[in-house]
Amino acid sequence: FARCRTFTLTRTRLRELITLIIEELYDLCTALINSPLNLIRIALVITLASLVSLLIGASLDTTDIIPPAVPPANQSLVTLMALTWPRRDQLWYTRRWERSVTMTPDDPHKRQYDDDPLIPDDPDGHEWSIPDHSTFPNNDTWYWTRRPSKLPEWSSLDISESLTHGSKKEQQKTLLEEDLAKKNLTLVPGSPSYKHQHGFKKTDPLATKMAKLGYLMDHATTKLKDRMNLTREAASLDSRWVGDMSSTPYCDKDLQRPLPGPCNASGKYRSVDGTCNNLKNPTWGASFTPFRRALPPDYGDGVWSLRLASDGEELPSARLVSSKVHLNTLANSRSYTILTMSWGQFVDHDITLTALSKASGGQSIPCCSDEVLKLPSLYHPECAPIPIPAEDSFYAAFNQSCMEFTRSAPAPRCHFGPREQLNQQTAFLDGSVIYGATEQHLSSLRTFQDGLLRSQVTLDGRELLPASEDPDDGCNTIDEYSYSRYCFTSGDARVNEQTLLTSLHTVWARQHNMLAIELKDLNPEWDDETLFQEARRIVVAQMQHITYNEYVPSLIGPTFMKHLQLSPQSEGKQTTDYDENLSPTIANEFAAAAFRFGHSQIQGLVQKIDGPGKNVEFTQLNSIMLQPFILYDQGTMANLLRGQTSQSAAAVDTFFSTQVSGKLFKGDDQFGLDLVSLNIQRGRDHGVSAYNRWRMYCGFKPASNFTDLAQDMDAGALKSIMEVYRNVDDIDFFTGGLAERPVNDGLVGPTFACLIADQFLRLKKGDRFWYETADLPQAFTKEQLAELHKVSIARILCDNVPELGSIQRWPLRNFATGNPRLPCSSTSIPRVDLDPWENDQL
Known part of the structure; x- marks a missing residue:
């Protein structure tokens, strides 16, 4: 009963209820095989009790609990678009005051700061006096507009x-x-x-x-x-x-x-490790560098202990928050497919990989x-x-x-x-998820012949990722090992985490090799290094175009995209907006909280489809986690991709499937980890500021009590939040962000949209090698860029998974009248012509 939240019973909710029952019955079938009869009866009772509680709850309406004071749909976007972009951050603060710090001649151990509050703008164009339209109170000294404290004398x-x-x-x-x-x-x-x-x-x-x-x-x-x-x-x-x-x-x-x-x-x-992208600051965005802070860290002791509640006591257990707020009642997205979640994970793994503490020996x-x-x-x-x-x-x-x-x-x-904290990946959207983030890693993935990446080829001619033959890699199993079926290796160590992700890794490795082969046909005189680097350069451009043309607009909405000038150009038009003073480094809070919104999109049951109009099969998510071996079977990848482009993603909200909130990486036992608890605890571990401070950062009025959030949050989620947290200033950013209603035409709420928009703005304008740049020598020719502007995720999937046969024009979106399924041979899914690369003067 504790897992159920009240809701109005509709067709959509009925489908969600059926999905929940299927998941419970799936577990019950497992119990029939592995458990004594008395445990089976207990499981059956629990299942029926859950069903009854859901049906009872369906007659209630949470609008009776909290008034639905909903603002106009686009009001939050108006607030966001009035802000100064990019947002101020730790680097802005450090740069400002390092220039004004002076050493007193008579005491080298005591620093003082320029007393003039109007610090002159620096020669690199930083305008310190321009307001950023955040809503922190004037006496709030835990923000970047603060003046550094006069520290006591030290020795x-x-x-x-x-x-x-x-x-x-x-x-x-x-x-x-x-x-x-x-x-x-x-x-x-x-x-x-x-x-x-x-x-x-x-x-x-x-x-x-x-x-x-x-x-x-x-x-x-x-x-x-x-x-x-x-x-x-x-x-x-x-x-x-x-x-x-x-x-x-x-x-x-x-x-x-x-x-x-x-x-x-x-x-x-571009370099493999991200160095020298910025010539003035060569390590900006490089692998193995610290994350950037969008807001000052909030550690319990100010240095490194976990964040505390506003009263100085411990926050409620992350698991308590998860179990009371992030319930197992999924609502499906009306517009987006599971591929949206998978693409988001693929992008995330390209730009973030937080190092965990290990013993000295690993x-x-x-x-x-x-x-x-x-x-x-x-x-x-x-x-x-x-x-x-x-x-x-x-x-x-x-x-x-x-x-x-x-x-x-x-x-x-x-x-x-x-x-x-340390980011092991490069910040740039540069294909490091495919190629690795160090020269050593990249070398292990290359054949050093004809520009190709290593692969293994099945007896029926399918190209798969190279095998990871390490028996202790946490993925390989004795049973599969004995059949010479191994887990895979790629540019990112998380490649085997779930098979939908592994499929995308495989698709892009194939894409690289297909490009290298075509480039060699066009330019037989090119050597291995030239073929490899040009193929990689094209792959990175295609990833960037797809992400900004199809994915990011789905998150923050096309209106916000246009306002920030994030939308790609067309027909070969180039850009000149690279800013060498803008750090692309990933914000700690983006990696530890905001960009984890995609975990809410995960469905507990994964769909596979044999072919158009053919069998549909469902399998539990935990059965494909660290289990990539089915990709050795003919047709499996196409079946998974048909499922990904046909099945709706879960809506971005506070609800999660028990597949991730209780059975993550489940082994032989009937339980695993809780991803939601891990996310909440990770935010506290990183000193991520509480949700209310992000409202102020993004220009919204700070909430003085829980009722102030009624117009911005889902009513049921807010009710649960009130039951768990003692003070509105205690709400974890991950939980508060997911509870918000989405921005107009977007998937995420306004505070997540604020941080996500700022980060993707930096990844575009802070990348010297951005694919649309007009700067030489890294720029594509206008003819080449015109071809790259044609690329789509639909064409990438069709070209690299021939068994797929057909796909909708925009696969991140559900089927609709304006988004029909098309044969892969359709001219409505444009192809990229590599002829402009023939005899290219390198």
Whole structure:
């Protein structure tokens, strides 16, 4: 009963109810095979009880609870379009005040700031005095318009003692990790958490190494805060200007990202790791660099502990929020297909990959094992397990009270200040999901012949991704291994997470090789490197065009796209809006909260279709997670893609299927992880500010109480939020953002739209190699660009999955009168002609 929310029974709701019952019956069938008779009876009773409670609830209407004060549909867009774009961020604040900081001649340990509030605009065009139209109160000093605090005087001893303390803490952590390894205390192989951390959320050894310096500086800053008696705000926003660590032995160059060599300003091709895209700031957007902050971090202690409630107490358990607010009652999108969710995940994996904390040897860290919980000396400081309430509506039946959660790895830094997290991917939409984000990774994927990527070819001639033959990769299984059926490898380690995603990886690897072959036919004199780089360059352009032409408009709406000038050009028209002063670096809050909205689009049952008008088959999502082996079977990829383009995505709201809110990476047990809880906890781990502060950031009136949110949020979701959170200022950004009504003609609510729009604006205007640029030598010719403007996801799928046969013109959208299914041979799905690349003077 606790899992059900009241709603009005309509045809749509009836379909959702049937889907829910099918999921429950699917589990019941599994129980018939594996469980004693008495457990089967219990499961049957639970299923029937859920059905009854849903039917009872259907007669109620939540509008009786909260007045439906709904503003005009486009009012939120009016507010958003009145803002200054791009939005101000951490880099804006740092740049502003670093230019005005002076050292007093008589005391090198005391900094002061220019007292003139009207700092002159800098020569690079930053206009400090222009208002950004955020709605933070004038006395709110936790925003970028603040003036840095006058810090108390510090001494060299303050700095050295703080750094020594941090070093000792890092050494203690290493000793603990060695002790855990000796005791063989790690995550249980095959468990949901093991699959999550080894098969999906992989961390590069370089990130683990770099995290040592980040962890040292976390504790050094905490010590400095205590020694100088700094406020939480000063420790978080001002301590970065205390001292200079760059010349100390603690600022170990071996624990930092290597700086790129001299940048080649005349190079035609982008680097693999994102370096030198910006010639003035060569590491902006590069892999293995910290995320950017859109708002100041909100850590409990101002440095690195998890965010606290507004009263200074702990926030409600992330699992409690998940179970009470994010219920298992799915509503389908009226306009968009499951492919929208999959494409969003593919894009996300191209631009974000947060490193997780690992032991020094790369082992996973156990946080919920009996041994660790019984002996505090074995409890790792990077643990932040999620408490599961005793009365939990799902996990209580399995006697689960603790969910594994390891904190994200701290990014290295050579200054005091709050913890930042590390992005292992490049920020740019540059195909790193296909090619990798380091030269070493890319080399492992290339054949170095004719510009081709490695692949394996089946007996019937189908091209698949190269095999990952590592038996301990968290994906391969003994049974499949014995049949020489392996998991796959690609540019991103999450390639095997779910088979719909693996299919897109395969499609784009095929697309690269198809382009390389065609380019060789046109230019037989080109060598391997030229063929590879040109094919990669075209692939990246096609990904960028599809994302901005078909995907981003679905999120924020075409009106907002047009206002921000994000829509692609047409017929070969080029752009000249590259801004070398705009950082494309991914915002921490975008990666940890806003762009995770797509998890709400996941359906619990995945549809496969044998062919037009043929058999339709449903399978539970957890059965295709880390189970890519069905792609070895002929026709499976086409069946999955037909399903993806035929099945509606779930609506973007607070509802989630138990396939992700209780059975994520489920093994032999009947339970797994809860993705919603992990998302909420991840936001707190990263110090992501509460929802109400994002309202102010995006120009909306801050809510002084829960009732103030009635006009912006779903009524049922708001009622649940009120029951869980003590104060309106406590609401987690992920939860609050999903509860909002969507912007006009968009999928997400206004605060998510605000942050998503700002990030995609930066990815376009902050990319020197953007596919529409007119700047030479990286620009395509106008004839080449005119061809690239024809590309669509429909043509990419048709060309690389011949068995597909037909597809709707715009596959991210559902069938409609204006979006019919067409044969792949139709001229209404334009083809890209590579003739303009013939004899191209490279």
